[in-house]
Amino acid sequence: xxxxxxxxxxxxxxxxxxxxxxxxxxxxxxxxxxxxxxxxxxxxxxxxxxxxxxxxxxxxxxxxxxxxxxxxxxxxxxxxxxxxxxxxxxxxxxxxxxxxxxxxxxxxxxxxxxxxxxxxxxxxxxxxxxxxxxxxxxxxxxxxxxxxxxxxxxxxxxxxxxxxxxxxxxxxxxxxxxxxxxxxxxxxxxxxxxxxxxxxxxxxxxxxxxxxxxxxxxxxxxxxxxx
Numbered sequence: 185x186x187x188x189x190x191x192x193x194x195x196x197x198x199x200x201x202x203x204x205x206x207x208x209x210x211x212x213x214x215x216x217x218x219x220x221x222x223x224x225x226x227x228x229x230x231x232x233x234x235x236x237x238x239x240x241x242x243x244x245x246x247x248x249x250x251x252x253x254x255x256x257x258x259x260x261x262x263x264x265x266x267x268x269x270x271x272x273x274x275x276x277x278x279x280x281x282x283x284x285x286x287x288x289x290x291x292x293x294x295x296x297x298x299x300x301x302x303x304x305x306x307x308x309x310x311x312x313x314x315x316x317x318x319x320x321x322x323x324x325x326x327x328x329x330x331x332x333x334x335x336x337x338x339x340x341x342x343x344x345x346x347x348x349x350x351x352x353x354x355x356x357x358x359x360x361x362x363x364x365x366x367x368x369x370x371x372x373x374x375x376x377x378x379x380x381x382x383x384x385x386x387x388x389x390x391x392x393x394x395x396x397x398x399x400x401x402x403x404x405x406x407x408x409x410x411x
Contacts, residue, residue, distance in 0.1 A: 186208060186213055186214060186223060187208070187209070187210065188206050188207060188208045188209075188227070188232075189206070189207045189209065189265060189409065190204060190205070190207075190229075190409075190410040190411045191204070191205045191207060191261040191264070191265060191407055191408065191409055191410060192205070192407070192408045192410050193205050193257040193258075193260050193264075193365065193367075193405060193406075193407050194257060194260070194364075194365035194367065194385070194389040194390060194391050194405035194406065195389065195390070195405065195406040195407065196388045196389060196390050196406075197390065197406075199406065199408055200388060201364060201365075201386065201387055201388040201389040201390075202389050202405075202406070202407075202408060203230060203257045203363060203364040203365040203366075203386075203389060204229050204230070204364075204410065205229060205230075205231055205232070205258055205261040205262075206224070206227045206229045206231075206232035206233070207232070207233045207235065207261065207262055207265055208223075208232070208233065208234045208235065209235050209238060209265075210235070211234035211236040211243075211244060214234065217244075217251065220232075220234055220244065220246055220251075221246055221249075221250075221251065223246075224246035224247065224248055225248040225249065227248075228248055228359065228360075229248075230247060230248075230257075230354065230360050230363055230364075231245055231246065231247055231252070231257065231258045232245075232246050232247075232258075233245050233246075233258045233261075233262050234246070235262065235266065238266055238268075239268070240268075240272060241262075241263070241266060241268040241269075241271040241272055241280070242271075242272040243258070243259075243262055243271055243272070243273060244274075245258045245259075245273065247354075247360075248359070248360070252297065253273060253274040253295065254273050254274070254275035254276070254278070254291060254295040254296065254368065255297075255368055256289070256291070256296070256366065256367015256368040256369075256370065256371055256403050257365055257366070257367045257405075259271055259273070259278050259280070259289045259291070259367070260287050260288070260289050260367055260403060260404065260405055260407065261287070261407050263278070263280035263287055263289055264282065264287035264407040265407070265409070267282070268280060269281070271289070273295075275291075275292075275295035276292065276295060278290065278291050279291075279400075283404070285406055286392065286404040286405060286406060287404060287405065287406070287407050288402050288403065289367075289402070289403055289404070290396060290400050290401070290402050290403075291371060291400070291401060291403065292399055292400060292401070293371055293372050293374075293375035293399070293401060296368035296369070296371050296372050297368060298334060299335070299336045299368075299369050299372055300334040300335050300336070301336050301338065301369070301372060301376060302335055302336065302337050302338070303338055303339065304337060304338065304339040305339060306339055307339045307340075307341050307349035309339060310337050310339045310349050310350065310351055311349070311351075313337055313351060315361045315362055316335065316353060335352070335353045336350060336351075336352050336353075336366065336369040336372070336373065337350065337351045337352075337353075338350040338351075338373060338383075341384070345382070346379055346380050346381050346382055347381075347382045347383075347384070348373070348381055348382070348383045349383075349384055349385075350366075350369075350373075350383050350384070350385045351385060352365075352366035352369050352385060352386075354366075362386065363385075363386065364386035364387065364389050365385045365386055365389035365391055365405070366385065366391075367391060367405075370383050370385075370391045370393050370403055371393065371401045371403050373393075374393040374395055374401050374403075375395065375399075375401055378395055379395065380392075380394040380395065381393045389405075390405060390406070391403065391404075391405050392404045392405060
């Protein structure tokens with residue numbers, strides 16, 4: 185069995201919650217994309233990272249069903265694990281830094297997979313949403329081709345303070361109906377709103393963001409090594 189670490193990324197203030205991430209530190213043991221895809225499917229995490237060069241931070245990201253040029257929580261978690269100043273992804277070079285209990289990355293909104301950022305009036309409405317059926321119209325009131333995989337549901341908890349309640353539905357037919365924490369979607373929302381955000385997603389994960397000059401956005405959170 186190939187060795188891998190399991191992290192939880194975007195943990196809450198007490199270290200709970202967070203989105204699980206698999207990281208294969210020795211990517212050279214599995215160089216073929218088809219093998220990596222099969223391994224990511226076997227692990228079943230929302231994303232699995234293969235590290236191709238730990239010193240330069242060169243990484244390769246997979247969901248159980250596809251390869252991604254960039255993803256938020258894999259980059260935050262892997263940057264923390266490798267303790268590197270940047271990561272090299274197919275989308276571009278991702279800046280990285282540690283600041284106390286938070287691991288931060290800096291990336292661009294255009295690198296993130298597309299989402300429909302759908303605002304709701306209250307956090308309770310977001311909490312009450314059912315997982316939308318794959319490829320079908322739901323009570324969310326959006327066309328069928330926008331229901332699954334393009335929804336990041338959010339509402340202001342405290343607009344003045346930048347606090348948001350959110351849930352994310354990845355829209356992949358791989359058994360993962362809802363993401364506990366979605367850094368790329370948080371990046372897109374920050375780019376749209378143009379302000380720093382403090383997002384509570386899923387059961388209790390926390391994502392922090394801050395827009396930067398030149399179209400860059402920082403995304404940060406707590407990371408815990410699970411095993």
